[in-house]
Amino acid sequence: DQQVKQNSPSLSVQEGRISILNCDYTNSMFDYFLWYKKYPAEGPTFLISISSIKDKNEDGRFTVFLNKSAKHLSLHIVPSQPGDSAVYFCAASEGGATNKLIFGTGTLLAVQP
Amino acid sequence: SAVISQKPSRDICQRGTSLTIQCQVDSQVTMMFWYRQQPGQSLTLIATANQGSEATYESGFVIDKFPISRPNLTFSTLTVSNMSPEDSSIYLCSVGTSGALQFFGPGTRLTVL
Numbered sequence: 447d448q449q450v451k452q453n454s455p456s457l458s459v460q461e462g463r464i465s466i467l468n469c470d471y472t473n474s475m476f477d478y479f480l481w482y483k484k485y486p487a488e489g490p491t492f493l494i495s496i497s498s499i500k501d502k503n504e505d506g507r508f509t510v511f512l513n514k515s516a517k518h519l520s521l522h523i524v525p526s527q528p529g530d531s532a533v534y535f536c537a538a539s540e541g542g543a544t545n546k547l548i549f550g551t552g553t554l555l556a557v558q559p
Numbered sequence: 560s561a562v563i564s565q566k567p568s569r570d571i572c573q574r575g576t577s578l579t580i581q582c583q584v585d586s587q588v589t590m591m592f593w594y595r596q597q598p599g600q601s602l603t604l605i606a607t608a609n610q611g612s613e614a615t616y617e618s619g620f621v622i623d624k625f626p627i628s629r630p631n632l633t634f635s636t637l638t639v640s641n642m643s644p645e646d647s648s649i650y651l652c653s654v655g656t657s658g659a660l661q662f663f664g665p666g667t668r669l670t671v672l
Contacts, residue, residue: 539659
């Protein structure tokens with residue numbers, strides 16, 4: 447039972463254009479969502495997060511949108527840069543004492559120069 | 560954010576042997592976690608390493624296969640016991656901070672022959 451899904455295994459975008467990465471979830475108890483970037487041979491790096499009480503959070507070139515009714519979130523990267531090429535994971539948490547994260551399957555973003 | 564190191568960074572092991580992976584953090588943290596990323600897969604939580612008590616394992620993971628130690632607030636080990644080729648994965652430790660945010664170590668790439 448995959449509670450967090452990223453249906454696009456890969457995405458190719460031209461440098462300077464917008465990258466949109468999507469994530470869907472099934473558990474309505476999730477109240478905190480995060481995006482991580484992962485380069486090969488490195489651990490995931492935290493990018494941006496959003497609480498369920500918000501529908502948008504922005505940090506520089508990165509913006510995360512949350513649509514709770516659709517159980518959908520997206521990460522927008524504008525403008526995309528070749529250094530953004532990596533695997534992007536969305537993750538979700540129910541919060542509480544354990545703060546466990548449930549990860550999606552990842553999307554490989556390739557930004558073409 | 561905490562600085563997290565893991566040893567070894569990679570290893571190649573024979574079937575039936577065991578490997579202990581170390582995770583060191585540069586500051587005291589309450590929550591430490593161990594994840595596995597099998598080839599082409601997402602990150603899956605193995606267990607939460609609790610200081611001073613037994614680890615809390617997720618469904619599908621057992622202490623006999625993945626014993627965990629947490630002797631203090633800056634260090635934890637994960638042992639992969641009686642290894643088989645199916646255990647070939649990247650093993651990652653992470654630390655929890657405020658809320659659900661976690662920071663990850665660089666990972667240990669394990670290949671079992």
